[in-house]
Amino acid sequence: MLTFIRHHLSRSGHAALVSVVCLGVLLSACTPKEGIKTSPEITETMPEDEAEQQLWLAQRAISTERADYLLNALEIYLTREDYSNAERTVNTINTTTLSSPQYERYILLAGKLAMILDKPELAITYFEEAPSEAFTTAPLPTQLDAVELRANALLAAGRPLEAARFRAFNAGLFTGEAYWENHNKIWNALRAVPALELSRALEQPQDYDWQGWLELINQIRLNQYSLDQQLVALNQWRENWPTHAASQHLPDELQMLIELPNTxxxxxxxxxxxxxxxxxxxxxxxxxxxxxxxxxxxxxxxxxxxxxxxxxxxxxxxxxxxxxxxxxxxxxxxxxxxxxxxxxxxxxxxxxxxxxxxxxxxxxxxxxxxxxxxxAAEDEIRQILDYLDSQKKSRIAAIYPNAAWAEELVNTLKEREQGNDNFQLLSYEYTPEDSLSNGISALLDIEDSDERFRDIRNILGKVEFEPRRRQDIDAAILIATPTIGRQLKPLLAFHYASDVPVYATSQIYAGFQQKDKDHDLDNIRFTEVPWLLSQTIPLxxxxxxxxxxxxxxxxxxxxxxxxxxxxxxALMERFPSSQLPGMTGNLAINEKNQIRRQLEWATFENGQVKTLLTLSPQ
CATH class of the missing domain: 3.40.50.2300 (Response regulator)
Known part of the structure; x- marks a missing residue:
């Protein structure tokens, strides 16, 4: 047991442990007389569990050493995948007393835990709140770990441009194969940058290396619909940026792109x-x-x-x-x-x-x-659910038809509920014979509100009353044709749910503007193929x-x-991060060689469809 601890403690911590052990030996030599109660300090023994040993020592250590023991415990819990105890341990660490090496270790361990718990923004916060000198004089392996963690957190948080920029800025830390691996990760992050964000970055003055990366991804995107035009643009870029690292050694995906004409x-x-x-x-x-x-x-x-x-x-x-x-x-x-x-x-x-x-x-x-x-409309349901999950909206009212064409969509909704304990689905399945108003009323528990009113009125007599819907619905997902949707959206407002954000699949849009009819669909956000939202596509x-x-x-x-x-x-199979911005969505491949789509977002505004470049929280 002590051998393990010796491997995990600093020299000062080891000395403290030896003192504790020696004290125990001395005290054991003094056998207490019969009938005399032994003090808790004398009978207390070190736990056998490795992590608990570190916590036990932390309670008895001076403040400068206490953090080392807590960080040891945190590392053990992470290794064991005991994330609840790891989280509790993180919360006990006082960062104001940490030395630079301790703070760097704290960021790496706490940041790793945050990523495991799907909290990338928290991992980023650890870096942002760290002292300015953090990692500047750390050993190279520690600096590289920090670059990987922060870049991965930025990417997971939906900030790919920042992730790519951070990797490019720190590329000089990498050597050998690791340098080119970072090279590919810069490119992969740039592939995920939204067009509008890329356009804005290109308008700003940049250093040579970063400007070259931005120009490269821009040229590939501008010619995305023709393989031959992409190759022409790539060769032109290499002529314009001959000394750029990406020109001298293309990212693997672009290297294969050059070879595609032969296959x-x-x-x-x-x-x-x-x-x-x-x-x-x-x-x-x-x-x-x-x-x-x-x-x-x-x-x-x-x-x-x-x-x-x-x-x-x-x-x-x-x-x-x-x-x-x-x-x-x-x-x-x-x-x-x-x-x-x-x-x-x-x-x-x-x-x-x-x-x-x-x-x-x-x-x-x-x-x-x-x-x-x-x-597959299931792609649209997943996209909506992923967005709602990113907004911490977990109680969803789903309104869908009892129809064969909607079965796969409904199954996708139910699969998400079965695989996520924090997700709750409140369903209303409508039929052509249904009274939609009654169905929406039942979904929102308006009838329960009316019942409570009647009970109160019977007791108190005449009282003022306004029905209330259930208040625990975060959002609604609507699967409906335009005709049904024009009835359901006003009914939600009628039944006191006008403040509930409504999301829909592309079935809600007929595919062409109908301003006079679609006023009743106003404020519904829906997914749609780029082909129907852009009027500037040459084809x-x-x-x-x-x-x-x-x-x-x-x-x-x-x-x-x-x-x-x-x-x-073949390129997409070899490089799953490779994407094709297509007419039916942003196309990417999964591990089953299925092409999946990420569609664009749109909304109805004054009866007209408007593309949403970004989604603001509702």
Whole structure:
């Protein structure tokens, strides 16, 4: 037991311990006479638990040594993953008495705990409140640990520009492979910087190194819709910044980007339903795919063969895929139907690779060569829930239809509740036959308020009364079409819930402005594809030539993104942090090779849809 303590204590702390032990030996030699009560100080023994030993010693140490014991205990608790005791220990440390080395150790340990507890802002606060000289004279490994912790905290707190800037400023601390690893982390953080924030940073004077990084990410983004244009822009940037570290050694993702033209698929099979009940859906995706192809052909010298196949004309998707293998296709895009994607997912591997346009029903592990991308509304629900979680809103009223199209969305809501003890879902499932007013009233417990009023009136006679809704609802999530939404939003206000922030999925928006009708949707925040929110996308001009496309614009945008994803799948698989700012959202890949979307935010204001660049708390 003492051997362990010797490893953890300072020299002065070790001396204190030896004194304590010697005192115990001397006292044990003095056997008390029978009948005499031994004092608590004499009979008190050191705990056997390692962490409790440190706390025991801290209680008996002088103030300058006490912190060392507490920090030892904190480190032991962190190693054990005993975070409740670790948090209690952090709160007992008086930072005003810490020496510089102690304060640095405190920041690293307390900051690590804050990150584990998903409190990155707290970790940042530890650094911000530290003395200005903290870490300036610390050993190099300690300084590097501090850089990693603070940069990771900034990134986790949704401050990627600051994270990248901090890493770039401290890049000189790193050497060898660690230098280039930090190099890649700067790039990855820059990839997550919102466009508006990047634009503002570019307008400010910067030092050479940081300005070069900003110009690099900006050039890659400005040419994001064409692989060839991105490569031209990258080469131009390297000519303009020849001595920049990123020019001499590109981040790994950009190095692979240079190699992509050599691996770009030259023969693509596009499998879609072009007859039967899904004919118009398939046609919209096809038209979007070819719109992107023709736009790319104007700036690309690469020849690509695309063959369109009607999936409705084939009984077996497996047989069709095996035939495409024989015909030496480089990539298969499709199918669209979920059951066909599920069949393909049962194959042990995909060669040629497949970019399916839907998600398999059961898909636990990534099938090599199978990528899945679709307009899953579950992405929108997760985005809304993640935002509400970031705002500490945990009691959510969910209003959704009893309809097949909403099942996956509702399941996603319920999964979040099952996986989070702090999250509570209050549900109202409406049907076409429902009285929506009665349903909202029940959800908000208005009837209970009326009952209490009647009881009071029976006792006191005539009294003034205004019904009250339940007060514990933090926000509402609305899953509804525009027609139903125009009824539900006013009903929330009618039933005294006008102050409850309302969030909705893209089903709430018809896809085009209806100012006269959409006043009743005012102040609803919703997720939507960039394609429908921006009027400056060049390919949008093609829409006017496609009669009847309005109803299927999101699918048209999906076709565009499918084309842009095709040559980038290998890059995204190798670099999961790589993202494609697409027409259907910001596209990223997960560990199952599923492409997931982060959509843009919008709101209704005076009946018109307005894009929200940032979300202010409600």
């Amino acid at each position: 770009r698929p030259k023969k693509i099979a596009l499998i879609l339903p072009l007859s039967g009940p899904l004919e118009k859906v398939g046609a919209a995706i096809r038209d979007g795919f070819f719109a992107a192809f023709y736009a790319d052909a104007e700036v690309s010298s690469v020849s690509t063969e695309i063959n369109v196949i009607d999936s409705e004309q084939h009984d077996s998707i497996i047989d069709l895929y095996l035939q495409l293998q024989i015909e030496d296709y480089d990539l298969v895009v499709g199918p669209l139907q979920k059951d066909q994607v599920s069949e393909l997912a049962l194959l042990p591997q995909m060669n040629p690779p497949v970019l399916a346009l839907n998600y398999a029903d059961t898909f636990e592990l990534a099938t090599p060569g199978l990528f899945q991308y679709g307009l 949008r001009s093609d829409i006017k030539y496609l009669a009847g496309i309005n109803r299927y614009e999101r699918l048209y945008a999906m076709g565009i993104d499918a084309y842009h994803l095709a040559p980038r799948l």
